[in-house]
Amino acid sequence: MYYRMEIWLLILLCLWDSSSGQIVYSVSEEVNKGTVVGNIAKDLGLNINELESRTFQIVSGSSRKYFEVNLKSGVLFVNERIDREELCPSAQKCTLFLEAIIHNPLNLYRVEINVLDVNDNAPFFSRNKIELNVSEFANPGDKFSILTAEDPDMGSNSVKAYKLNQNEHFGLDVQSEGEQIQSAQLVLQKALDREKQAVIPLVVTAGTFLPKYICSSVVFLCELSAMSRFN
Ligand SMILES: [Ca+2]
Ligand SMILES: [Ca+2]
Numbered sequence: 001m002y003y004r005m006e007i008w009l010l011i012l013l014c015l016w017d018s019s020s021g022q023i024v025y026s027v028s029e030e031v032n033k034g035t036v037v038g039n040i041a042k043d044l045g046l047n048i049n050e051l052e053s054r055t056f057q058i059v060s061g062s063s064r065k066y067f068e069v070n071l072k073s074g075v076l077f078v079n080e081r082i083d084r085e086e087l088c089p090s091a092q093k094c095t096l097f098l099e100a101i102i103h104n105p106l107n108l109y110r111v112e113i114n115v116l117d118v119n120d121n122a123p124f125f126s127r128n129k130i131e132l133n134v135s136e137f138a139n140p141g142d143k144f145s146i147l148t149a150e151d152p153d154m155g156s157n158s159v160k161a162y163k164l165n166q167n168e169h170f171g172l173d174v175q176s177e178g179e180q181i182q183s184a185q186l187v188l189q190k191a192l193d194r195e196k197q198a199v200i201p202l203v204v205t206a207g208t209f210l211p212k213y214i215c216s217s218v219v220f221l222c223e224l225s226a227m228s229r230f231n
């Protein structure tokens with residue numbers, strides 16, 4: 001059984017057209033149906049006039065036919081909506097693999113298509129109101145981690161900035177790594193007094209460019225606890 005599989009793999013490997021190597025294309029997600037990816041026949045060095053008679057076709061492991069070939073022109077085009085977030089959630093690189101097949105004589109070619117991210121999602125918070133317990137004896141400079149917004153796009157298409165409403169007591173410390181925001185924390189800037197104000201409402205906003213600036217907000221209710229420093 002394994003022996004037969006090995007023979008078959010060997011035959012397939014022999015059929016790869018090593019002279020033309022692997023073809024790599026890039027296409028943005030969410031482009032219109034019919035968008036041209038490239039002239040695959042030309043790039044594989046095939047005679048466009050022979051595509052129909054030699055039954056040129058592309059196949060993929062996916063049940064969805066994202067790409068199709070025009071057998072008259074040799075053009076590979078987008079056949080249905082490509083949603084990078086659905087195809088490769090959380091992956092840094094999103095690649096689709098195709099095989100191009102031509103008969104008489106039989107030749108197989110490997111085609112790689114990189115799906116590029118576009119900024120088509122706004123950031124969102126999983127909740128719209130969050131209660132945060134803070135001791136009234138917290139010291140200025142103390143930090144409080146807050147729930148960050150989610151944005152399924154990648155890198156610079158993800159959350160671009162956080163903002164905090166003008167207020168007397170808190171500032172915002174945002175930590176980034178490259179283009180990606182890693183964390184956001186509230187920083188106490190002025191001592192608290194529970195007897196003066198027991199609850200401080202704060203509004204944190206997360207934004208991205210889509211291409212205009214789009215944002216969503218969450219309200220943090222900082223409830224001051226009466227834990228005494230003498231306890
Ligand atoms: Ca998308
Ligand atoms: Ca996207």
Ligand SMILES: [Ca+2]
Nearest residue numbers: 121153157208
């Ligand atoms: Ca986004």
